[in-house]
Amino acid sequence: MLVPYKWLAEYVPGLPPPGDVAEALTLSGTACESMTGEGEDVVFDFEITHDRADCLNIFGIAREAAAVLGLELKHPDLVVNEEGHAVDGLATVKIISPDLCRRYVARVVTEANIRPSPEWMQERLISCGIRPINNVVDITNYVMLELGQPLHAFDLDRIRERTIVVRRARSGESIETIDGETRELSEDMLVIANNRSPVAIAGVMGGIDTEVDESTTQVLIEAAAFDSVSVWRTSRALKMRTEASIRFSGGVWPENARLGVDRAAALMAELKVGKVAEGRVDEYPGLETPVYIRLRPARVNRLLGITIDQDEMKLILMRLGFVLDEWNGDSCRVLVPNHRMDVVQEEDLVEEIARVYGYDKIPPTIPKGVPPEIQLNPERGLVSKVGEVLRGSGLTEVNTMTFTSEAACRGLRLPEEDTERLKVKIKNPITGEHTMLRTTLLVSLVDVLARNASRQRDDVAIYEVGKVFQRQRVEKAEEADKEAHLPHERKMIGLALMGKLQESTWGNQTPDADFFHMKGVIEALFESIGISGYRFEKTTHPSLHPGRTAKVVIGGEDIGYLGELHPVINETLGLKKGAYLAELDLETLLGNVQTDWEVKQLPRFPAVTRDIAVVVQEDVESGRVEDKIWEAGAGLVERVNLFDVYFGPQVPPGHKSLAYSITYRSLDRTLTDEEVEPVHAGIVENLTSGVGASIRS
Amino acid sequence: MDEKAKKIISEARKSIESVVKLPELEEIRVKYLGKKGEVTQALRSLGEYPEDERPVVGRFLNEARETVKEMIEARRSHIAAIDLENKLKAEDLDITLPGKRPSLGARHPVSVVYEELERIFAHLGFEVLEGPDVELDYNNFEALNVPKNHPSRDIQDTFYITDESVLRTHTTCVDIRIMKNRKPPIRAIIPGKVYRSDASDPSHLPVFHQLDGLVVEEGITFGDVKGVLGMFAHEFFGPDTDVRFRPSYFPFTEPSAEMDVSCVICHGSGCRLCKHTGWLEILGSGLLHPRVLREVGYDPEEVSGLAFGMGIDRVTMLKYGIDDIRLLAENDMAFNQQFIHVW
Numbered sequence A: 001m002l003v004p005y006k007w008l009a010e011y012v013p014g015l016p017p018p019g020d021v022a023e024a025l026t027l028s029g030t031a032c033e034s035m036t037g038e039g040e041d042v043v044f045d046f047e048i049t050h051d052r053a054d055c056l057n058i059f060g061i062a063r064e065a066a067a068v069l070g071l072e073l074k075h076p077d078l079v080v081n082e083e084g085h086a087v088d089g090l091a092t093v094k095i096i097s098p099d100l101c102r103r104y105v106a107r108v109v110t111e112a113n114i115r116p117s118p119e120w121m122q123e124r125l126i127s128c129g130i131r132p133i134n135n136v137v138d139i140t141n142y143v144m145l146e147l148g149q150p151l152h153a154f155d156l157d158r159i160r161e162r163t164i165v166v167r168r169a170r171s172g173e174s175i176e177t178i179d180g181e182t183r184e185l186s187e188d189m190l191v192i193a194n195n196r197s198p199v200a201i202a203g204v205m206g207g208i209d210t211e212v213d214e215s216t217t218q219v220l221i222e223a224a225a226f227d228s229v230s231v232w233r234t235s236r237a238l239k240m241r242t243e244a245s246i247r248f249s250g251g252v253w254p255e256n257a258r259l260g261v262d263r264a265a266a267l268m269a270e271l272k273v274g275k276v277a278e279g280r281v282d283e284y285p286g287l288e289t290p291v292y293i294r295l296r297p298a299r300v301n302r303l304l305g306i307t308i309d310q311d312e313m314k315l316i317l318m319r320l321g322f323v324l325d326e327w328n329g330d331s332c333r334v335l336v337p338n339h340r341m342d343v344v345q346e347e348d349l350v351e352e353i354a355r356v357y358g359y360d361k362i363p364p365t366i367p368k369g370v371p372p373e374i375q376l377n378p379e380r381g382l383v384s385k386v387g388e389v390l391r392g393s394g395l396t397e398v399n400t401m402t403f404t405s406e407a408a409c410r411g412l413r414l415p416e417e418d419t420e421r422l423k424v425k426i427k428n429p430i431t432g433e434h435t436m437l438r439t440t441l442l443v444s445l446v447d448v449l450a451r452n453a454s455r456q457r458d459d460v461a462i463y464e465v466g467k468v469f470q471r472q473r474v475e476k477a478e479e480a481d482k483e484a485h486l487p488h489e490r491k492m493i494g495l496a497l498m499g500k501l502q503e504s505t506w507g508n509q510t511p512d513a514d515f516f517h518m519k520g521v522i523e524a525l526f527e528s529i530g531i532s533g534y535r536f537e538k539t540t541h542p543s544l545h546p547g548r549t550a551k552v553v554i555g556g557e558d559i560g561y562l563g564e565l566h567p568v569i570n571e572t573l574g575l576k577k578g579a580y581l582a583e584l585d586l587e588t589l590l591g592n593v594q595t596d597w598e599v600k601q602l603p604r605f606p607a608v609t610r611d612i613a614v615v616v617q618e619d620v621e622s623g624r625v626e627d628k629i630w631e632a633g634a635g636l637v638e639r640v641n642l643f644d645v646y647f648g649p650q651v652p653p654g655h656k657s658l659a660y661s662i663t664y665r666s667l668d669r670t671l672t673d674e675e676v677e678p679v680h681a682g683i684v685e686n687l688t689s690g691v692g693a694s695i696r697s
Numbered sequence B: 001m002d003e004k005a006k007k008i009i010s011e012a013r014k015s016i017e018s019v020v021k022l023p024e025l026e027e028i029r030v031k032y033l034g035k036k037g038e039v040t041q042a043l044r045s046l047g048e049y050p051e052d053e054r055p056v057v058g059r060f061l062n063e064a065r066e067t068v069k070e071m072i073e074a075r076r077s078h079i080a081a082i083d084l085e086n087k088l089k090a091e092d093l094d095i096t097l098p099g100k101r102p103s104l105g106a107r108h109p110v111s112v113v114y115e116e117l118e119r120i121f122a123h124l125g126f127e128v129l130e131g132p133d134v135e136l137d138y139n140n141f142e143a144l145n146v147p148k149n150h151p152s153r154d155i156q157d158t159f160y161i162t163d164e165s166v167l168r169t170h171t172t173c174v175d176i177r178i179m180k181n182r183k184p185p186i187r188a189i190i191p192g193k194v195y196r197s198d199a200s201d202p203s204h205l206p207v208f209h210q211l212d213g214l215v216v217e218e219g220i221t222f223g224d225v226k227g228v229l230g231m232f233a234h235e236f237f238g239p240d241t242d243v244r245f246r247p248s249y250f251p252f253t254e255p256s257a258e259m260d261v262s263c264v265i266c267h268g269s270g271c272r273l274c275k276h277t278g279w280l281e282i283l284g285s286g287l288l289h290p291r292v293l294r295e296v297g298y299d300p301e302e303v304s305g306l307a308f309g310m311g312i313d314r315v316t317m318l319k320y321g322i323d324d325i326r327l328l329a330e331n332d333m334a335f336n337q338q339f340i341h342v343w
């Protein structure tokens, strides 16, 4: 909120220079965001917290400044020079909905002469960001800025039968507001109406029909205490945020309505706008009940961790306008001033005392209790190790937004019916790119690949540990449990390789990543986190190459999948190199980590190594060949290493040659050739019978 | 010693010492020790000596043979060493050619900062806990003293999933889950993604990161808020960092405080980053509001709690001098890989 220093100084005689004021207010909770101008002409911009609507005005800030700085507070002049008729004969007010309007005060000015307001007033309005209109409107705005009471001026002659009715809008009613827009009203909105139709949206904006202009001769000034929630909802529904609606939404106190209307009337008389009629119309169904709080100085000190004596507390509260009874034992009753709508309980008084006493004077301490026993979170340990291994493998961590859109899912060829079934939709998205939560990390990873490719970065190796979201099916029995309606959130490890994993250097040309690089990264990762006994099985995935996709299975459970990005997607995204993606379920991984692991004794006897070239039909998977070797190994095979795969003229058409190096070793003796030979022959036999292999020497 | 033997040794030494190539050394060996070599010949002509001198001369000549042999062998290994040294010198490298590096990936800066914060708070016995991104309206708002259909909802622009669930606007909602499931004492930090319906610009993203902290036990004071967070600021921003606490407003704390640290750029003298105030706003904090304590079934007269929350993206930007928050979400390799050196 903009506050000119000079205006503020009018209410606080002896106000220190602007810099000191800004500092004192900032440290007591009214943060000064900026100061513009020089010397006396400084205009502060204060950030008013949501609970302090009483500070959304110059006098409110003055009240704070006086309390914090220990200065005297001077009130604005409220003496109204009344002339002419009694107001009772000029206008009538009826409150039909007292739940939404606690008070409605009105004054009337007759023989009005509408012209520009004086220059000093116009200048002040402009310095506070408000455009001058005419003397009547300017005075209402001036008083709103000064006291925080929103006012509205009606052309009284244009209000049918000079009767104001405060009621809820009726279904189908609409109003053209002073900005020239027609607003459709609904039944939960409060309006100011004449005997027939609305003339203003209460607390938000007036209607164009009753607007004050040059032809106006009689003015009704409205000062009301409308319900804050009602005004807030109306202004949200109509998307109208006005100076008035901001203040009503923050809260107004009925007492201020009388001050506001009197202050406006005083200024109208003083600036000779017209004759102020005698008295005010004052409908006040929601009489304020005083708020009392019990203050226990011991508790204040206990919560703050200090020892302020009770008289100092009393002094601080009195400076802020609180009224304290006599001490009754170790407590006393505190009456909250009307404008402090935010203070309702003892803790609020604790803050009041602390902020004026000075947060900086409270000594920092460390909690004195014994720290609770904490449980280490195994998932965080795993995530940390996974990151370490993947970075060591050359993958860089990414951190993406969890949003995506139906269009992006379609772009990944994900079946529409799956997306529809699984998606967690955002009710109020702000862009078409972020309409739902991602169901897979693929969308985010592919997005990163595409962005980098568009910036000539074609060699990308990345990983992310992030959440994916799926809508839950809610069983009948759980329907009442709100928690059951929340989506299923799973943490996944996403991997993507595109182009070279390692830069080519002189004398060392590195190939672009392929399926087996990705598989190798996963194998190395699994080994390093203690996952074994898993298998890769062929599978398909709508986003991946139909012939180059595998899933990882452990004990019948799917851990995840990997594969080459479907070439069609690759092309659409403009990727210049093949991309390989994988997604692994973190929780399943965690569940399969082997923790009961022991160090093996070092081999004490030498190994015997035999190489073997196995010629099989092309469609025989190497995994099956390897299985056959292990099967016939008689417990002597220590390691099987595939060191070459050959297709070409050396083998029959439709065949391939797989060259293995088999290591035999016994833990308790040196193996002899005579011992190894029959086992090796058994392996050859098993390969011949099991996968139709012939052995090439 | 026999003159002959002496002569042989001295002549041989002279020629051996002047030799620098192995073939020449071999020639010398043949000359002295070969079948027709001088020593061999001399030994053969031993019969020319009187009988009583023969054993002595023979011994001298045998000694001379051994001596020459040793000299030749010594010279041979000397020349071989020099030859090897020369050969290796010829194999020199242009050591300024680039090294063949293993490729290494970098951590995302947000993870770097999270890890550092977890380490700092671990010293004070804080446990890391997490909660769901899609949260009940109740946990995110109502239980934190922000009623439905209330103007206080304006503080945070919220993405709604259903009428009862939202994308959490802070990780403070996890405080409610923790407190409902545990009994004090509690010390926890809660990292995670949070959401606000803000359009992306240099200082806003609709998805960003937060770290919330929660301590509930008997006798927690506002002084503890200052102590715990001041310690964090000094650990994280450096021991010379100034810290100040300003009164503020959060629906779930009372009293509430905003913590500022002295500007990381100008150290308090004023610059563009700190809008010439010398201070940077880092986090919100306070004592848990009694309504929140009652909501989770605690008695505000018996226990008190402190809570704080900070935006990790902002802290990351301050720490590394990043001027556009969107860089943290873009994952341009040219950006992410710069963090390879951070540890």
Ligand SMILES: [Zn+2]
Pocket: B263, B264, B265, B266, B267, B268, B269, B270, B271, B272, B273, B274, B275, B276, B278, B279
């Ligand atoms: Zn600065």
